[in-house]
Amino acid sequence: MPESTSSSASAPSPSASTSSASKPELDSTYYTWSNFFSILTGSATNHERTEYFRAKDDINEKRDCQRCDEDKKWLFKYSPIIRFMKHNIDLLGPDDGSASINETNVRCRRCDTKQSGGFDPEYGILICANQLRNRGHLEDTLAHEMVHAYDHMRFKLDPYDLRHAACMEIRASTLSGECRWTREFFTRGQWGVTQQLQECVRRRATLSVAARPACKDDVQAAHVVNEVWDSCFNDTRPFDEIYK
Structure with missing residues (x-):
């Protein structure tokens, strides 16, 4: 990666x-x-x-x-x-x-x-x-x-199911705090502000899914992430809202 x-x-x-x-x-x-x-x-x-x-x-x-x-x-x-x-x-x-x-x-x-x-x-x-x-x-x-x-x-969730895997990665990157603006700006050189959180989560989730043996390539990984995006990104359990 x-x-x-x-x-x-x-x-x-x-x-x-x-x-x-x-x-x-x-x-x-x-x-x-x-x-x-x-x-x-x-x-x-x-x-x-x-x-x-x-x-x-x-x-x-x-x-x-x-x-x-x-x-x-x-x-x-x-x-x-x-x-x-x-x-x-x-x-x-x-x-x-x-x-x-x-x-x-x-x-x-x-x-x-x-x-x-x-x-x-x-x-x-x-x-x-x-x-x-x-x-x-x-x-x-x-x-x-x-x-x-x-x-x-x-x-x-079954980690060998790509849709499940994508949802797990979306939730983990969203809720862990690893995609907060300061981490992206100072550590990874991502300068954008608008939609920064979503872009970071998509990028990291796609990379993780693409690395799984069942995934053919990054195109399939991006497609699977997009399929489950709305439901998984908006599910903040066990938090009341996204932790920052």
Whole structure:
């Protein structure tokens, strides 16, 4: 994907690092000042760029995951949207809390993909620690995936049905706060004001649907998003209105 997005309602990427013992020995060949400046000047090849950032993620894995875990704990304690979503997810599950989304089943890992997170009903939520810019980015990603968890429990949507998938992505991008104007303006360089929220949600939902195996291309993805747009964009449950 052209930007770091959430690949949700699907099993976490098998490339996510789960054990330091299983990692290959770090190849520092590409993690050099020479390659760093080649990337800055635009002269690096795609292979050099990929290997440089992969080596960088290997080196910083422990630091990235530790920071992610610390920010995750802070968000579950202090973030209004994370606390609100957790409360509403808890209301849908059994009294024993077995279906809750909490610190234990939100896992920070290093990922080899460009996505920032993912949700799976059995696994919980995967956060790609090496793709996060800051705590605000983690909050948006976690809120996005928690909207998916809510939809899974409340509406029993099938993520393999493209119409269902499109609706899930529309709702998650609308309600998580990731498409608010300040995030678009300062982070993604989207300068438009008129219909900014709708354009952001359409763009991100279309990218996510297009990445699913059942989708043929971005044309089909855009068509499916348009089909379900009105009902899904205007459905703000569990919020009374769009969270900003």
